[in-house]
Amino acid sequence: MKKLLLAAAALMALSGAANAQAIRIGTEAAYAPWNFLDDAGKPAGFDVDVGTDLCKRAGLECTFVANEWDTIIPNLVAGNYDAIIAAMSITDERRQTIDFSEPYYPPDPSRFVTNAGVNLDFGALKGAKIGVQSGTIQAAYAEANLKDGNTLQSYATYDQAMADLAAGNLDTVLADGPYLDPIVAASNGAIVLAGPEVSIGEGYGIGLRKGDTELKSKLDAALEASKADGTLDALIAKWFPGKGPFYKK
């Protein structure tokens, strides 16, 4: 039965390829290794690899456009592009404005990082300067849970928050675990993971305009196929060493 479904999906992909539909995909391009601008100035990273694979399967002709995180949802709704692949966590709040595909990366807890040697009492955080990127699930979580007694500092990108942490202007930064792991690994012990894991978000999905069911079903079918044949797991292993496999049965 599973084989039959796969064959059907492949057939759909093939028939789609005959009249390739051009779609534009928005990404932040400032969140390595998920998405960033490579040295040639083109968007690259895990999100771009996943998007390229899905588009090929769904017979879509995709181009990636870089868009700042702050306006990434409004510009999707306004039609400047047709999908968002930008390490966006699926949340109920966002579901009120846009639709999501099935997740292409499972929920992964958010983490705190500090400079080495800084000891914060994460059980009862008080008087700490906490950095987050505005408009993220971590920003929403900090606003709801950590606002009392602490100072929240919002940044346009997480790279800037990390730079401020390294400069000693912040006590801690709360961000996606998969984003922080490589930074901690590359910092030679200067930046360390600290405190509890914070489980927020329902995994990372592709953002779509509300009611765009045609594109959603195409991408979901492609995602299903990519999960089933191990391509997605391979991409996860490529960009996030040590993670997964999550999807291959």
Add this chain to the structure above:
Amino acid sequence: MIDLLPQWLREGLSEDVLFWLGYLTNGKHLAWYASVRFTLFAAVAGAAVALAMGLLGATLRNSRLLPVRLIGAGYTNMTRGIPDVLFFIFFPLAFEQTVEWVMSRSLCSAEEIATAVLWPPCPAANIHFDTFQYLLLASVSLGIVYGAFAANVIFGAMHSVAPGQIEAARAFGMSDRQVNWRIRIRQMWIYALPGLSNVWMLLIKSTSLLSLLQITDIVRWANVLGSPNFLPTAGLVHPDWRWQYYLVLLVFYIILTFLSEKGFTALRRRVGRGMITVED
């Protein structure tokens, strides 16, 4: 890019110099240098629109008809009072939505319009501006804002033209339009240029706002390139270098305005030929 250097030169340069040459000429940096074209285009096109709007505004304010005069005064006073950043964001958005509204009236069904929760009501009425179109809109916004300043300058300059010249022209039987074009506008440049050069400087500085319209101009690129990078896979690992990149922009704008100042001095000499001016 580094491969383009001749072999002897590459051998003569140290490892470090070659590395930095390579870094500063990678695709990202080349895109940054190339994005100067957006800035220059917006400045030149904006100035052209501003000059046209300025002449129009000043002429309207000089009109003998009160309503026309009021339109001219309204334009110069209102636009000068609006912060340029605000107008710069407002105008392109308002323009886009107006076009979409007009299109939706003809392209969407009445049912779609009545039940729509999103904008625009149906996909057919959705327009997407590319970078060049946004650039045109940005130039027009700059032109409208700085046209109001230019109108004020030109209006003042027109009134600095010696009254005897105007009277003489009228006495020769020239029509209002002839007096305006052949005498007033011909002679007012010498008085207008110092003010117009100021407006041009302001306009050049305002081109740094282009990134607000999702145009990846020099400011946006400086921000992207200067942002810290922690991952070797994503390029050179470096801390926050934004101030260094912004410093380059600072120098760029100073050179640009310095060169324009030189240009205006030459222009002033040119239009001042045969006129009695204080400087001579």
